[in-house]
Amino acid sequence: MGLTSRKVLVLAVVCAVLLFIGTVWLWPRLARRNWRAVSGRVGLLLATQLALFVSVGLGANQAFGFYASWADLFGKETAQGVVVDHTALQGAGGPLHVVETRRVDAPGGAFLPQSVGQVQRVEIVGRTTHIATPAYVYLPPEYFQPRYRTRTFPATVVLTGYPGTAKALVDKLNYPRTALELTKKGRMKPMILVMMRPTVAPPRDTECVDVPGGPQTESFFAKDLPDAVLAHYRVGKKPGSWGIIGDSTGGYCALKLAMHHPGVYAAGVGLSPYYKAPSDPTTGDLFQGNGTLRNEADLWWYLKHRPAPDTSLLVTSSKIGEHNYKDTLKFIDQVRANNSTRIASIILDSGGHNFNTWRREIPAALQWIGGRLSGG
Incomplete structure (x- = not known):
C-alpha cells in the first residue's frame, strides 16, 4: 500500500485507537512496580504515541502532498528524471506522450469532456535538455467542442513547491475544477493548464536553475516544455499565449522564469514565493562558482542590474502567518520602479504557508493570469 493510500491512513488510525483502548484496559494490570510492569507501561505509551504520530503525519501528507511515496519520504528516489537518450520515446510519439485520461471532478454528474473537460497524465521529454518528467494537463470543455475545433488556447504552467507532487495540484489544490468553474461563470x-513539479531531477531541488554540468532546468521550462506542449496540443503560438504560476519553490520559479523569459511567459504568479535561490543540502551547489548564474537567480539583483522585463507579475502573502510578507512588500516596491514590468498582489490578513491559504488565492490568481493571456 502506497504512502498516500487511504487504506494506510485508516490502518494507522485504527492501530492508534486500539492501542489507546489497550493501554486503558491493561493499565491496572501493569500498576505494579516490578520491571515487567514498568516495561509494559513504557512499551504501551511509546507504541500509542508512535501510532498517533504516524496517523497525524499520514493525514498531513494527504492534505498537503509533501511526499508521493515511501521512497520519496525516505529519500530513496534516484535522479532518474534526467534521461540522456529518449530517441525511442520521441520516435514513438514525440516529446509528449499521454499515459492516462480522466474527467474533471465537477458537480452535476457530467462525464463527457465536452461538458467538464479532461485531465491527461503525460510524460514529457525535453528535446534539448533530455529531461524527462511526468505532468498533468487540463483541457477545458471548449477544447473538445466542435465549434472550437480550429481554435488555439492560452496555456499556463502550474508548479508545486518542493518536494510536492503534481497530483496534488489536481486533487488537493483543485486547479482543473477551479478553472472550469471560473470559465462557466x-x-x-x-x-489549458500544464501541472507539474519543479523538481524535474528528483530528489534534487534545482530551483529552476541551469546547473553547470547538471540538469538544465531553466532551459527545460523556457524552451523544451513549451515546445513539447505546442507539438501536441492546440496552444497559441504568438507572444502572450503562455503564463506560469506556482506556490513556494514553484512561486519563485514562476517569477524567475517570467522575468528571465518574458518572450515566453507573458505573466507569472508567485503564491507565497521567495525571491532568491537557497543553498542547502537539497539543492547542492547549484552554481559551481559561476557568479553570474548566482546573481541572476537572485531576483533582487536581477531587478537592479538587468533591463526591466516586459512581463506581468503577481505575488501573494499574508500579514500574519507568512514569513515572506516584508520581502513581498519590498519586492513590489522594487518592481514598481521598473517601467516595463507590471506588478500586482494578493495580501491576506492571515494565512500560513499551506494548501488552505493557496486555495483561497488560486481563483483570483487564475482569473488575473487568464486576463493577461491570448490564445491566438
Missing part, C-alpha cells in the same frame, strides 16, 4: 477564458 464567465470570469476567465478557457485555458
Whole structure:
C-alpha cells in the first residue's frame, strides 16, 4: 500500500485507537512496580504515541502532498528524471506522450469532456535538455467542442513547491475544477493548464536553475516544455499565449522564469514565493562558482542590474502567518520602479504557508493570469 493510500491512513488510525483502548484496559494490570510492569507501561505509551504520530503525519501528507511515496519520504528516489537518450520515446510519439485520461471532478454528474473537460497524465521529454518528467494537463470543455475545433488556447504552467507532487495540484489544490468553474461563470477564458513539479531531477531541488554540468532546468521550462506542449496540443503560438504560476519553490520559479523569459511567459504568479535561490543540502551547489548564474537567480539583483522585463507579475502573502510578507512588500516596491514590468498582489490578513491559504488565492490568481493571456 502506497504512502498516500487511504487504506494506510485508516490502518494507522485504527492501530492508534486500539492501542489507546489497550493501554486503558491493561493499565491496572501493569500498576505494579516490578520491571515487567514498568516495561509494559513504557512499551504501551511509546507504541500509542508512535501510532498517533504516524496517523497525524499520514493525514498531513494527504492534505498537503509533501511526499508521493515511501521512497520519496525516505529519500530513496534516484535522479532518474534526467534521461540522456529518449530517441525511442520521441520516435514513438514525440516529446509528449499521454499515459492516462480522466474527467474533471465537477458537480452535476457530467462525464463527457465536452461538458467538464479532461485531465491527461503525460510524460514529457525535453528535446534539448533530455529531461524527462511526468505532468498533468487540463483541457477545458471548449477544447473538445466542435465549434472550437480550429481554435488555439492560452496555456499556463502550474508548479508545486518542493518536494510536492503534481497530483496534488489536481486533487488537493483543485486547479482543473477551479478553472472550469471560473470559465462557466464567465470570469476567465478557457485555458489549458500544464501541472507539474519543479523538481524535474528528483530528489534534487534545482530551483529552476541551469546547473553547470547538471540538469538544465531553466532551459527545460523556457524552451523544451513549451515546445513539447505546442507539438501536441492546440496552444497559441504568438507572444502572450503562455503564463506560469506556482506556490513556494514553484512561486519563485514562476517569477524567475517570467522575468528571465518574458518572450515566453507573458505573466507569472508567485503564491507565497521567495525571491532568491537557497543553498542547502537539497539543492547542492547549484552554481559551481559561476557568479553570474548566482546573481541572476537572485531576483533582487536581477531587478537592479538587468533591463526591466516586459512581463506581468503577481505575488501573494499574508500579514500574519507568512514569513515572506516584508520581502513581498519590498519586492513590489522594487518592481514598481521598473517601467516595463507590471506588478500586482494578493495580501491576506492571515494565512500560513499551506494548501488552505493557496486555495483561497488560486481563483483570483487564475482569473488575473487568464486576463493577461491570448490564445491566438
